[in-house]
Amino acid sequence: MQNKILSHVQIQHKIRRIAYQIYETNVSEKKIIIAGIVGGGLNFAKKLQAVLKDITTAEIVLCKVMMDKKNPIKSGVTMSIPESEYKNKSVVLVDDVLNSGTTLIYGVHHFLKTPLKQLKTAVLVNRNHKKYPVKADFKGISLSTSLQEHVIVEFKAKNDAVYLGE
Numbered sequence: 001m002q003n004k005i006l007s008h009v010q011i012q013h014k015i016r017r018i019a020y021q022i023y024e025t026n027v028s029e030k031k032i033i034i035a036g037i038v039g040g041g042l043n044f045a046k047k048l049q050a051v052l053k054d055i056t057t058a059e060i061v062l063c064k065v066m067m068d069k070k071n072p073i074k075s076g077v078t079m080s081i082p083e084s085e086y087k088n089k090s091v092v093l094v095d096d097v098l099n100s101g102t103t104l105i106y107g108v109h110h111f112l113k114t115p116l117k118q119l120k121t122a123v124l125v126n127r128n129h130k131k132y133p134v135k136a137d138f139k140g141i142s143l144s145t146s147l148q149e150h151v152i153v154e155f156k157a158k159n160d161a162v163y164l165g166e
Contacts, residue, residue, distance in 0.1 A: 006162035014140035019051035035063040040096030043155040077110035098123040101132035
């Protein structure tokens with residue numbers, strides 16, 4: 001059984017609000033790197049990038065963050081852009097759901113190997129089941145859920161939705 005917890009319109013509002021928070025945090029930047037974790041994070045990052053392009057003159061660079069989410073230690077983390085593109089820049093690491101924190105912490109760890117101006121994290125849904133000390137700087141909604149419940153984020157043309165299922 002699935003319960004819809006965010007509708008398309010609600011998600012669009014949250015994307016816009018998070019984009020403005022990112023802009024306000026980076027108001028003096030000429031370039032902002034939006035690093036989306038492949039999967040839902042990359043889809044969310046693309047939506048943030050589109051809104052940011054409307055509200056700032058800064059160059060908004062989309063970066064794909066690739067890893068095996070089930071075994072990030074073994075697979076490692078790779079980027080779609082060279083390190084020189086994000087070195088000494090402001091980076092926002094984006095995922096759709098912050099669950100245990102594993103994916104975000106390995107993404108953060110990768111970026112910490114390079115000098116950055118600043119590193120922030122953004123998620124659409126923040127669940128409170130963290131295994132690692134990682135937080136979302138920008139979040140759409142926080143949910144207290146049971147471990148048996150699953151958050152499903154669907155990014156579909158004009159029909160985005162977030163569901164809570166078992």
